[in-house]
Amino acid sequence: MKKLTTVSLFIFWAIVTAILTAGLVFYQNNKGMSGNQAVNNIPSGPVTLDMQEIAKHNNSSDCWMLISGKVYNITSFFGSHPGGNNTMSPDCGKDATDAYLTKDPYATTPSGGKNHSSMAVGLLNNYLLGSLGQTINGQAISQTNSVSAPRTRGFDD
Amino acid sequence: MFIIIILAFIPVIIWAFMEPLGLRFSDLTSTTTSIGQILGLVGMVLFSINLILAGRFKFLDRYFKGLDKIYVNHHKFGAIAFSMLLFHPLFLVVKYITFSLQQAGMFFVPFVNIPITWGIISLFLMIVLIALTFYAKIKYHNWKLSHKFMTLAFFFAILHVVYIPSDISRNHLLSAYILILAGLGLFSIFRKVFNEKTTRDRFKYKIKNVTELNQDIVEIEMEPVGEKMVYNPGQFAFFSFLSENVTSEYHPFSLASSGENNILKIIIKNLGDFTGGLKNLKPNDGVLIEGPFGNFSHKNVGGKNQIWIAGGIGITPYLGMSKILGNEYKVDLYYSVKENREAVKMGSLQEVEKTNSNFRCNLWITSEKGYITAETVSGLSNGIDSKDIFLCGPPAFMKSLRDQFVSLGVDIKKIHYENFSL
Numbered sequence: 001m002k003k004l005t006t007v008s009l010f011i012f013w014a015i016v017t018a019i020l021t022a023g024l025v026f027y028q029n030n031k032g033m034s035g036n037q038a039v040n041n042i043p044s045g046p047v048t049l050d051m052q053e054i055a056k057h058n059n060s061s062d063c064w065m066l067i068s069g070k071v072y073n074i075t076s077f078f079g080s081h082p083g084g085n086n087t088m089s090p091d092c093g094k095d096a097t098d099a100y101l102t103k104d105p106y107a108t109t110p111s112g113g114k115n116h117s118s119m120a121v122g123l124l125n126n127y128l129l130g131s132l133g134q135t136i137n138g139q140a141i142s143q144t145n146s147v148s149a150p151r152t153r154g155f156d157d
Numbered sequence: 158m159f160i161i162i163i164l165a166f167i168p169v170i171i172w173a174f175m176e177p178l179g180l181r182f183s184d185l186t187s188t189t190t191s192i193g194q195i196l197g198l199v200g201m202v203l204f205s206i207n208l209i210l211a212g213r214f215k216f217l218d219r220y221f222k223g224l225d226k227i228y229v230n231h232h233k234f235g236a237i238a239f240s241m242l243l244f245h246p247l248f249l250v251v252k253y254i255t256f257s258l259q260q261a262g263m264f265f266v267p268f269v270n271i272p273i274t275w276g277i278i279s280l281f282l283m284i285v286l287i288a289l290t291f292y293a294k295i296k297y298h299n300w301k302l303s304h305k306f307m308t309l310a311f312f313f314a315i316l317h318v319v320y321i322p323s324d325i326s327r328n329h330l331l332s333a334y335i336l337i338l339a340g341l342g343l344f345s346i347f348r349k350v351f352n353e354k355t356t357r358d359r360f361k362y363k364i365k366n367v368t369e370l371n372q373d374i375v376e377i378e379m380e381p382v383g384e385k386m387v388y389n390p391g392q393f394a395f396f397s398f399l400s401e402n403v404t405s406e407y408h409p410f411s412l413a414s415s416g417e418n419n420i421l422k423i424i425i426k427n428l429g430d431f432t433g434g435l436k437n438l439k440p441n442d443g444v445l446i447e448g449p450f451g452n453f454s455h456k457n458v459g460g461k462n463q464i465w466i467a468g469g470i471g472i473t474p475y476l477g478m479s480k481i482l483g484n485e486y487k488v489d490l491y492y493s494v495k496e497n498r499e500a501v502k503m504g505s506l507q508e509v510e511k512t513n514s515n516f517r518c519n520l521w522i523t524s525e526k527g528y529i530t531a532e533t534v535s536g537l538s539n540g541i542d543s544k545d546i547f548l549c550g551p552p553a554f555m556k557s558l559r560d561q562f563v564s565l566g567v568d569i570k571k572i573h574y575e576n577f578s579l
Contacts, residue, residue: 001233001236001237002236002291004236005236005239005240005291006291008239008243009284009287011243012247012284015247016247016265019250019254019258019261019264020265020266022258022262023258023259023260023262023263025258026257026258026262027262082257082259117186117252117255118186118187119186119253119255
C-alpha cells in the first residue's frame with residue numbers, strides 16, 4: 001500500500017506542478033491582453049439583431065458575432081481566449097459560424113479544422129444576445145458585457 | 158471485504174443510470190471527466206467506510222474476525238481511497254487543459270472557487286497526514302493525535318461534495334447515499350472520541366502488581382474495581398493507564414491471563430518511551446480497559462491438533478491459552494527467543510506441561526540453533542498434516558513462517574495469526 005501511495009503522490013505532484021507552471025507562463029504571456037469591461041456603443045432603445053446591427057460591432061472593444069443563427073456579444077471575453085485575441089477579432093461584426101466550427105478565424109466553410117469543446121459551447125452561452133432577427137433591449141447587451149472572465153467561472157465536479 | 162467493494166460501487170451504478178453511458182464517454186474530455194467523477198464518488202465512499210472501520214465497533218470485530226483484520230482493511234482501503242481522491246482532480250482538469258492552460262492552472266489554486274477550495278484544503282490535509290503515516294518516524298501517540306485530523310479533512314471533503322455543482326447535487330438518491338455514509342463515518346469517529354473521553358463502555362481496573370521479568374519485559378497484573386471484563390485468552394484490549402508516570406492514551410496489548418479468575422495480566426516489551434515507562438506504574442494506579450477484541454484463540458478453529466509458534470514477546474497470548482487447554486487439545490508450542498534470558502514465563506509453561514501430557518513446550522534459542530523453520534517444526538512434531546498452526550511474534554517472523562508453511566503445502570486457512578504488521 002505504501003508503494004501505491006508513493007506512486008500516486010509522485011504523479012499527483014508532478015502533474016499539479018506542471019499545470020501550475022504552464023498556467024503561470026500562459027498567464028504572463030497573456031497579461032497584456034486584458035478583457036474589455038467598459039464597452040461603448042450600447043443603443044438606448046430596442047435593437048433588432050440583424051446583420052446591419054451586427055456589423056456595427058466590429059472591433060475588439062465592441063465585438064458581436066453571428067454563430068449558427070445566434071448573436072453573441074463576446075466583448076468581455078477578450079483576453080480570455082486560449083488562442084489569443086487575434087483568433088477572434090477578425091470575425092467581429094461578422095457571421096463567425098465557420099470560424100467557430102473550424103477554430104480558423106479566416107475559414108470560409110464549416111468543415112475542416114477542429115470543433116470547440118463542449119465546455120467552450122457552455123461558455124459561449126453566457127454571451128448570447130438572442131437569435132438572428134430577434135428584438136432585444138439595451139439591458140440584455142449590458143448583461144453580456146458584464147459577464148466576468150471565465151477563469152473564475154465554470155468549474156464543475 | 159466484499160461488502161466494502163459493493164458499497165463502493167453502488168454510487169457508480171446510480172451515476173451510470175443518470176445519463177446514457179454513450180454520452181459519458183463520447184470523447185476524450187467527457188471520458189476523463191467521467192473517470193474523475195467515478196474516482197471522486199468511490200474515493201468518498203471508501204473514505205466514509207474507513208472512518209466507520211476506525212470506529213472500533215464490536216459488531217465489526219465479529220464480522221471481520223478480529224479488530225486487527227479491521228485495521229489491516231482500514232489501512233488498505235485508506236491508501237486506495239487516498240490515491241483515488243488524488244487522481245480525482247487530475248482527471249477532471251483535463252477538460253480545462255484542452256480549453257486553456259491558465260484555466261487549468263486556476264483549477265488548483267485555492268480561493269478562486271469556494272467549493273473547489275474545500276476540496277483542495279481536504280486533499281492537502283490528507284496529503285500531510287498520509288505522509289506522516291507512511292514516511293515520518295514519529296512517536297505513536299503523536300501520530301495517533303495527528304491522524305485524528307483526518308476527520309477534519311473528511312469534513313472539508315463533505316463541504317466540497319455538498320457545495321460543488323456535480324452529479325451528486327443533481328441526483329437526490331446519489332446525494333442521500335453519499336451523505337448518509339459520510340454521516341455514519343462522522344458519527345463513528347465522534348462516538349469513538351466521546352467514548353475515549355468519558356469512561357463509557359470501559360472496564361475500570363487497578364494495578365495490583367508490576368514485575369520486571371527481565372530488563373526489557375514487564376508483567377502488569379490488574380484486578381477489577383467494578384465489573385470484570387469477560388474474555389478469552391488470546392484476545393487483546395486497549396489500555397489507558399491513569400498514572401503520572403505514563404501518558405493516558407489507549408494502547409493495545411494481548412491478554413496474557415486465562416480469564417479464569419479476577420487477575421488480568423499483560424506482558425509488555427520495552428519498544429519505546431511509552432512501553433518503557435510502564436515499569437514505573439504503581440499498585441492502585443487506575444486502568445481503563447476497552448475490549449476484549451480479536452479472534453486469536455485455539456477454540457476458534459476446528460482442529461484439536463495444533464501447533465503454536467511464538468517469537469519472543471509473542472508468547473503472551475499462549476500463556477493464558479495453555480492454562481485452559483484441558484485434555485481435548487493436543488498442542489506443540491515452539492517458543493523462539495534469541496537468548497535464554499529472553500525466554501520469560503518459561504516456568505509457567507513448564508508447569509502446564511507437567512500437568513497436561515497433551516501440551517509440549519519446546520524452547521528454541523536462535524543464537525544457538527539459528528532461526529526456527531517450518532521444516533524443523535514439521536520434523537519435531539511428526540508432521541504438520543491437518544494441524545492448525547498459530548503464529549504470534551514480530552511481523553517478519555510471522556510472514557516468513559507463514560510462507561514456509563504454505564510452501565510445505567499447508568492450507569492458508571489452517572494458519573492463524575494476529576496481524577498488527579501495518
